[in-house]
Amino acid sequence: MALLLALPAASPAFSLGSLAEPAPLLLAEKALLLALILTCAWLFWRRFGVVVARIRASRKDPNFSLAPIAPRVRDFVWEVLCQAKVIRERPLPGLAHAFVFWGFLAFALVTLNHFAVGFGFPFLSSTGIFGRFYFAFAACFAVTCAISIAALFVRRFLIQPVWLARVGHKISWESGLIAGLIFTLMATYLASFLVPDGSPSATILWWAHTLSLLVFLPLVPHTKHLHLILSPLTVFLSRGGFSRIPPLVGDEDFGLVTGRDLTQLVSLQAYSCVECGRCTEHCPAANTGKALNPKEIILGLRSYLNDLGPTSEEPLLGKYISQEAVFQCTTCGACEYQCPVGIEHLPIIIGLRRGATNTGTWEDDYAGKLFNAMERNSNALGLSALDRDKFIQKQAFPIFDGSQDYCLWLGCMGGYDPNGREIVSSFAEVMNYLGTSYGVLRKEKCTGDPARRLGNDLVFQMLAEANLEALKQNKVKKIVTICPHCVRTIQEDWKEFGTPPEVEHHSEFLARHQARLPRNPSQDSVVFHDPCYLDRYRGITEEPRQIAALAGPLVEAEQSHQRSFCCGAGGGLAFLGEEHGERVSQVRTAQLTATGASTIAAACPFCNSMLRDALADSGPNPPQLLDIAQIAAASLPPKSDPTQP
Amino acid sequence: MKIIVAIKQVPERDARIRIDAAGKWIDLQDIEVALNESDAYALEEALQLKEAQGGEVVAISVGPERAGQTIREALAKGADRGIHVEVSDPDALTNLDSLAIARLLASAIRDEQPDLVLTGLQSDDLGFGQTGVILAELLGIPHATLILKTEVTSTGIRVLRELEDGWFQHIDMPTPALLTIQSGTNKLRYATLMGIKRAKMKELRAVTADLASVAPVLVRDRVTLPSKQRTTEILTGTPAEAAQKLVDKLQAEARVL
Numbered sequence: 001m002a003l004l005l006a007l008p009a010a011s012p013a014f015s016l017g018s019l020a021e022p023a024p025l026l027l028a029e030k031a032l033l034l035a036l037i038l039t040c041a042w043l044f045w046r047r048f049g050v051v052v053a054r055i056r057a058s059r060k061d062p063n064f065s066l067a068p069i070a071p072r073v074r075d076f077v078w079e080v081l082c083q084a085k086v087i088r089e090r091p092l093p094g095l096a097h098a099f100v101f102w103g104f105l106a107f108a109l110v111t112l113n114h115f116a117v118g119f120g121f122p123f124l125s126s127t128g129i130f131g132r133f134y135f136a137f138a139a140c141f142a143v144t145c146a147i148s149i150a151a152l153f154v155r156r157f158l159i160q161p162v163w164l165a166r167v168g169h170k171i172s173w174e175s176g177l178i179a180g181l182i183f184t185l186m187a188t189y190l191a192s193f194l195v196p197d198g199s200p201s202a203t204i205l206w207w208a209h210t211l212s213l214l215v216f217l218p219l220v221p222h223t224k225h226l227h228l229i230l231s232p233l234t235v236f237l238s239r240g241g242f243s244r245i246p247p248l249v250g251d252e253d254f255g256l257v258t259g260r261d262l263t264q265l266v267s268l269q270a271y272s273c274v275e276c277g278r279c280t281e282h283c284p285a286a287n288t289g290k291a292l293n294p295k296e297i298i299l300g301l302r303s304y305l306n307d308l309g310p311t312s313e314e315p316l317l318g319k320y321i322s323q324e325a326v327f328q329c330t331t332c333g334a335c336e337y338q339c340p341v342g343i344e345h346l347p348i349i350i351g352l353r354r355g356a357t358n359t360g361t362w363e364d365d366y367a368g369k370l371f372n373a374m375e376r377n378s379n380a381l382g383l384s385a386l387d388r389d390k391f392i393q394k395q396a397f398p399i400f401d402g403s404q405d406y407c408l409w410l411g412c413m414g415g416y417d418p419n420g421r422e423i424v425s426s427f428a429e430v431m432n433y434l435g436t437s438y439g440v441l442r443k444e445k446c447t448g449d450p451a452r453r454l455g456n457d458l459v460f461q462m463l464a465e466a467n468l469e470a471l472k473q474n475k476v477k478k479i480v481t482i483c484p485h486c487v488r489t490i491q492e493d494w495k496e497f498g499t500p501p502e503v504e505h506h507s508e509f510l511a512r513h514q515a516r517l518p519r520n521p522s523q524d525s526v527v528f529h530d531p532c533y534l535d536r537y538r539g540i541t542e543e544p545r546q547i548a549a550l551a552g553p554l555v556e557a558e559q560s561h562q563r564s565f566c567c568g569a570g571g572g573l574a575f576l577g578e579e580h581g582e583r584v585s586q587v588r589t590a591q592l593t594a595t596g597a598s599t600i601a602a603a604c605p606f607c608n609s610m611l612r613d614a615l616a617d618s619g620p621n622p623p624q625l626l627d628i629a630q631i632a633a634a635s636l637p638p639k640s641d642p643t644q645p
Numbered sequence: 646m647k648i649i650v651a652i653k654q655v656p657e658r659d660a661r662i663r664i665d666a667a668g669k670w671i672d673l674q675d676i677e678v679a680l681n682e683s684d685a686y687a688l689e690e691a692l693q694l695k696e697a698q699g700g701e702v703v704a705i706s707v708g709p710e711r712a713g714q715t716i717r718e719a720l721a722k723g724a725d726r727g728i729h730v731e732v733s734d735p736d737a738l739t740n741l742d743s744l745a746i747a748r749l750l751a752s753a754i755r756d757e758q759p760d761l762v763l764t765g766l767q768s769d770d771l772g773f774g775q776t777g778v779i780l781a782e783l784l785g786i787p788h789a790t791l792i793l794k795t796e797v798t799s800t801g802i803r804v805l806r807e808l809e810d811g812w813f814q815h816i817d818m819p820t821p822a823l824l825t826i827q828s829g830t831n832k833l834r835y836a837t838l839m840g841i842k843r844a845k846m847k848e849l850r851a852v853t854a855d856l857a858s859v860a861p862v863l864v865r866d867r868v869t870l871p872s873k874q875r876t877t878e879i880l881t882g883t884p885a886e887a888a889q890k891l892v893d894k895l896q897a898e899a900r901v902l
Contacts, residue, residue: 251842358838371835376679385659458838
């Protein structure tokens with residue numbers, strides 16, 4: 001490095017602007033170069049070969065298909081080539097990373113030529129038009145890459161963001177070494193523009209560049225820099241969609257129980273993790289003092305694969321991954337949404353839960369009660385179906401008979417929970433006002449969402465099949481519901497057992513009809529809380545805001561839209577016991593009340609119930625909590641018929 | 646330890662009950678069924694005893710073909726094998742009383758030589774609470790009812806019975822013995838996918854009920870649905886007056902105060 005810093009003074013002729021080649025190598029030097037390259041390749045493959053073998057020895061992914069290829073190409077271009085996910089979440093470090101990545105791409109040709117020069121067959125010439133252009137072009141990238149890697153070094157080792165670290169591990173020295181090597185590669189390249197062709201300086205620079213490359217390459221598979229090679233593949237080969245849970249195959253597949261259950265995609269993803277910690281940074285459990293740390297789940301899988309391999313019969317939960325942590329996940333999906341290397345955390349976490357629940361190794365009093373209630377009463381609240389019948393009668397909801405446009409799906413919350421019932425009733429009022437024809441099913445079972453997310457495939461399958469059959473018999477074509485969990489489960493998860501009818505969330509319905517909804521907004525502001533199963537799972541953020549805005553001017557919470565912070569209810573956790581550490585719902589409620597809004601608008605009955613409980617505990621004069629259906633209903637003109645309540 | 650659990654399939658709690666054409670029993674067509682609640686606790690007790698002591702749990706049920714599902718459910722939760730005493734004639738089944746059921750169970754159980762026979766306290770549909778007690782008599786073994794807790798001792802088994810008014814009784818019993826189990830004693834385990842798949846491979850032996858030998862002695866005359874009466878009275882006056890009226894009514898009419 002000292003040599004490099006001294007170089008500009010020694011050679012002021014930067015304006016020469018042509019890349020200096022070293023003096024032709026002697027035969028012995030060429031032999032040395034070849035030996036070094038072979039050693040480097042051997043060291044590289046000694047580790048990389050093992051990784052590839054582990055991935056290939058994993059179980060094949062059921063139902064995996066490369067087609068349709070277009071979304072894969074699109075994701076590859078957007079997430080890998082454009083580095084969109086890397087930049088979106090952490091703009092400055094993300095851009096720095098992107099410049100390093102683009103620098104690498106630009107350097108591919110330069111590097112090949114570099115070795116070709118060593119053996120005396122350069123294909124880029126610093127006197128030819130293309131060579132001149134390309135070396136200058138690469139030099140631009142070298143400058144941005146060198147600045148970026150230096151900045152990233154400062155960030156990692158001086159600023160030390162907590163998410164980059166690993167629990168119980170020291171800061172990784174390899175990252176510093178790699179950063180140093182990348183910087184040296186760029187600096188030696190740039191310095192070669194400042195020295196005369198064939199000079200001893202040019203030869204020294206050439207060798208310095210060569211050695212940096214040859215040290216760098218074997219380091220890649222030994223460190224998290226493996227993501228350089230694997231993550232483009234991981235992104236391209238992802239299952240697609242969001243939280244796509246693979247079907248169980250055969251009589252011995254219960255989810256992720258032992259190494260034998262790890263599929264090639266899971267193993268590939270485990271080896272792709274770059275340990276950036278975006279997943280953990282956004283995880284509601286990790287942020288409220290729970291044991292769950294999504295990064296450690298993925299790295300736990302990697303350690304398992306390293307130590308035991310994908311044919312081991314050792315359980316995955318235990319030494320490598322904590323069962324407690326796995327069952328603290330709210331399945332909010334912030335991790336999967338954030339991950340820049342294509343890891344699909346939800347199928348992994350839910351897969352681990354399936355392994356524990358389907359085999360009965362997960363013992364939890366609340367879960368036992370929940371599953372028994374779902375099995376016996378077919379609703380998650382464990383109430384008698386007669387309660388739902390009475391509610392339907394009281395509200396005089398029409399019964400779906402095949403002639404109406406919509407089947408209004410009540411869901412467990414809408415059918416049994418007092419607050420959920422108010423939401424459904426308000427929504428029905430709006431549909432009546434709009435003159436939409438709808439009906440409710442005489443009998444309706446839980447969609448199976450809590451069972452699905454907690455890994456109970458038996459209960460989930462029973463409920464999904466029974467519901468699919470009932471919907472078919474009732475000739476239901478279109479469902480609308482107030483619950484984003486129902487929407488997701490019906491639309492995506494039921495596909496494993498049949499063809500579900502079209503389903504939409506009431507926010508989509510209301511937004512479509514908003515022109516016909518009266519507005520009388522107040523001066524008081526409204527903050528909208530995005531439900532995870534709507535923003536990340538379904539990609540819907542604007543529709544509910546349009547309805548929330550009927551009540552007043554919108555303000556945004558600290559985390560919103562697809563970066564929203566969970567309420568704590570998802571993944572069946574609403575039905576499990578007391579949380580450890582802080583409550584997710586209280587953290588979220590504090591974010592919402594901090595906006596000073598006088599109304600919190602929700603669009604999910606589970607969020608509603610979690611926020612309601614947290615608000616009751618949040619001090620004097622809490623903001624009012626309303627579902628968007630209640631906001632829409634409140635703006636309707638008073639009914640002219642005085643006999644109506 | 647070999648434990649036999651006698652279980653019954655009953656109409657589900659939420660089932661819409663209709664009286665059948667003859668007026669003698671409810672219409673069982675298209676009715677949803679479930680495992681009798683206290684039988685589920687008897688099964689859970691048996692499984693926990695097996696887990697602690699080792700041995701075998703055998704689930705047995707008298708019932709029509711569909712009762713096989715309930716036995717499978719018990720196998721899925723962990724019972725080792727099942728015996729289905731099948732009664733295919735629905736009229737004959739409806740006419741069976743506790744004595745007849747106990748006789749059918751006894752003849753199927755006798756050769757098994759169990760250490761312990763568990764049943765639920767009573768069935769959720771008929772609710773006689775007699776089947777277990779009579780079964781013990783027929784097998785010639787001691788019994789205890791309303792059991793909350795069991796504990797295996799060197800001489801047999803110690804059980805905790807629930808008495809009236811918050812009193813409890815501890816009894817030391819020799820084995821073999823029969824216990825009828827109270828609901829709510831344990832936390833029920835959930836059925837798992839693995840359990841269901843394993844259950845398919847477990848033995849479920851069907852035996853045909855010998856109805857000729859078990860003539861019922863109890864004849865059901867008719868059943869009626871409970872009549873619903875609801876009277877709403879609005880208490881008027883000032884809040885104080887209305888409250889006084891309410892207290893009077895709660896004391897004099899409802900007698901809850």
